[in-house]
Amino acid sequence: MHKQIYVNLPCKDLPASKAFFEALGYAFNPQFTNDKGASLILGDNLFAMLLAEDFAKTFTSKAFVDPKTATTGWVCLSCESREEVDTLVAKARAAGGHIPSEPQDYGFMYGHGFEDLDGHHWELVHMSGMPPQA
Structure with a gap:
């Protein structure tokens, strides 16, 4: 691997x-x-x-798309805690990043994200457990 x-x-x-x-x-x-x-x-x-x-x-x-207007994918990073997620999003906002949505809390997983200066989407998640059985 x-x-x-x-x-x-x-x-x-x-x-x-x-x-x-x-x-x-x-x-x-x-x-x-x-x-x-x-x-x-x-x-x-x-x-x-x-x-x-x-x-x-x-x-x-290939031509590049403008990540501020189109999405081809995004980077998702794990975080050690909900606080780390929120701290990084707050730092991104303070540094000029765009916050495209509200945090998502699924109980077992908490996520929030930002777009960098070029519009690339970065998602941050903290996993505190496993999803419920379907």
């Missing part, structure tokens, strides 16, 4: 995107960070590569 994950996200303003995620408390791996891309450390072996849009275009022949 896989040992690491790298989610690649194009960014219109890489320095602004880096500052946004630093405001949320995240760090970058300097070995894989330069003016074209930044390796955002999300956890052990979990990374998002924030790529300057012109550089990101060198990896695909």
Whole structure:
């Protein structure tokens, strides 16, 4: 099975995107960070590569959609607690992120999310149990 994950996200303003995620408390791996891309450390072996849009275009022949108006997917991260979910959403809001919906509480799972400066959707969840049997 896989040992690491790298989610690649194009960014219109890489320095602004880096500052946004630093405001949320995240760090970058300097070995894989330069003016074209930044390796955002999300956890052990979990990374998002924030790529300057012109550089990101060198990896695909497909057109990019505007994540502020279209969804092709989203990043979902687990959190240790409901408080961690709420704290990260509050930090995202304070750093200029958009909060597209209210928190969702399913009893066994609590989730909330934000959109970063480019409109990429980040969902945060805390699992406190298992879903009820169907």
